[in-house]
Amino acid sequence: MHLLVTGGTGFIGKELLKHLTTHTVTVISRDIEAAKSTLQHTDVGNITYLSTLDTFDDLNAFDGVINLAGEPIADKRWSQHQKKIICDSRWKTTETIVTLIHASTEPPSVVISGSAVGYYGDQQSHPFDESLQVHQNSFAHNVCEKWEAIAMRAQSERTRVCLLRTGVVLGDNGGALHKMLLPYKLGLGGPIGHGKQYLPWIHILDMVRGIVTLLDTPHAQGPYNFCAPHAVSNALFSRILARTLKRPHLLMTPTWLIKVLMGESSCLLLDSVRAKPKRLTEIGFNFSFPHVEPALKNILIKSR
Structure with a gap:
């Protein structure tokens, strides 16, 4: 397949491209030289680099689009300024892709577009799947809701659209885990707030394998939760992370301090x-890391 990829130099995109070496790929990146440097060990001669989507009048040349762009x-x-950057980086890129698909006489057969579990907001301890309908006015929900609505405008009899409602992606060389490690290594790790909140995590390998599965499954369309089948509480995740690193697990960061430090974005924690991930498993996807302790051991031992 000839694939158009946005966000290819990001944390997920870099790992995904390692799994697309049998495809022809066009990567959109504002800084082509930086992208070539970032992907030098991934590019096997199958990647073309372009700085903007504006060079296209349509997407007739592509069999599929994977849209991972976003601040x-x-x-x-x-x-307010940062919120605008977050929204524009997602909505405008997706709108451009949809416009180009509508201009195509032979449009791509599949669009896989980013979203996040932030779509659901705080659901307390209740388990749920993609069938949950959410109506709220939080920033995270509104970003995802509009992002998904824009992407779904590409859906037609000739183009299927898959939405990636992504959880916390765990891997080395970036992502949330990279930011967590320092305090734990210094012996300052511990749960955040009361620690009872569930963390929807996924190993980076399962993340990219899942995307490839959607790419290769002709009947796959609509929203998919990209998180492991066994979510854990923040307190349990924290305890397992400390144990894996062989470090203390003594401190707790109080809710009020998180809110002071992060403001509105504290909802992310x-x-x-x-x-x-009901719909992902229904199409036959098997997680390599369904449980968090083996996932953390795999990542942290590999990164040493």
């Missing part, structure tokens, strides 16, 4: 999301 949502406080 990292947890890197900065959610000022305090909301409880016990999402189940």
